[in-house]
Amino acid sequence: MIDRRELLRVLGGIPFLGGMASTAVMGSIVEQSWLRPIIGRERDLFKELGLRTFINCAGPFTSMTGCLMPDEVLDAIKRTGQDYVDLNALHDRVGERIAKLLECEGAVVSSGCFGAMSIGVAGVMTGTDREKIQQLPNTEGMKDEIIVQESHAGGYSHALTNIGAKLVTVKTAADVDLAVNDKTAMMWFLNKANNKGELDDKAWVALGEKHNIPTFNDCASDIPPLDNLFRFTRMGFDLVAFSGGKGLRGPQSAGLLLGKKKYTDAARLNAPPSVNIGRGMKVNKEEIIGMLIALEIYLAKDHGEEWKMWEAQIALIKEAVDSVDGITSEVYLPEIANEVPTLLVTWDQEGGHATYAEVRKKLRMGHPAIEIWPHDTDMQITTWMMEPGQERAVAYRVKEVLAEALS
Structure with a gap:
């Protein structure tokens, strides 16, 4: 029986073997009993790892692995995992398709809603200036202040400060008027806290328009209802982010960034595969396609x-x-x-x-x-x-x- 050391030696020579010899060697390897558990299709991997699965009566919590994806999404992920493609081109084409489906100017498949916030804010701060993009998280010479209501600030706002932004908290419209200055980059809104502050979503957008400051709405857990995919961009928010792995039933590690094209284009420049502040926020080709298919299914369902x-x-x-x-x-x-x-x-x-x-x-x-x-x-x-x-x-x-x- 071939041992592991011999396997490595044999595999090292496979590229130089003829087709029949390669097939014979690989066939011999596959027959080895110690490899069968690795390539078998009947393994219960969670059970092997000592983990219990459960019925989810809670919701798409990240700690509970979000949602279960439809078979069509899983099939698309499997199919796209079998070929190579240019990642930038894929991002662009899928972004164009999603923007058309959701009737907005621009769209990006991001690494979750948190990642969408990070690259979105980075894009607002840097624009398309390549030097500024490489400079983050050093914000010297940039507008880097983000206005947020006190009732909205919390753990999720780390997505903003992680890339170098500074939070300025407010309570009232008068506070916003006083907070706006030549360092103000954006006004950020947490949609699930819409009923907790003195300023609701419409008032927030109006203040942004009054001061010519872009506004961002974090809508991670706001699907359903379906209309939310359209409502907030139509309301006037310059950028809106959704989780992909909750109500949309896409990959848990994916998300959507929607909004004005000048901001989504700048966000893409701050995202992978470029080496920049967002390099670690990768979305692979399978997740990008999976997110698109999940969205198409969601829009079409009854x-x-x-x-x-x-x-x-x-x-x-x-x-x-x-x-x-x-x-x-x-x-x-x-x-x-x-x-x-x-x-x-x-x-x-x-x-x-x-x-x-x-x-x-x-x-x-x-x-x-x-x-x-x-x-x-x-x-x-x-x-x-x-x-x-x-x-x-x-x-x-x-x-x-x-x-x-x-x-």
């Missing part, structure tokens, strides 16, 4: 029928939950972000009853494993990241765990 399915799934789980004494439940629709039917479940935490955290852990550790919203103040369940049919297993298991928790 959203009304999908919504009815989600409502029916939630109703089934609610019926099971309501059969447990001591439980209160209601179905609600989040006002902003992750706008899907959501089941809110509560019960008295006193009297020896299990806590929300304990119930969540029991669902995670049970069979099947189930993940729900990671809250300790209540229990929330969604169905939009489930596979059809899983709602029955969830209804049975949640009822079982709750009955035990309140017994």
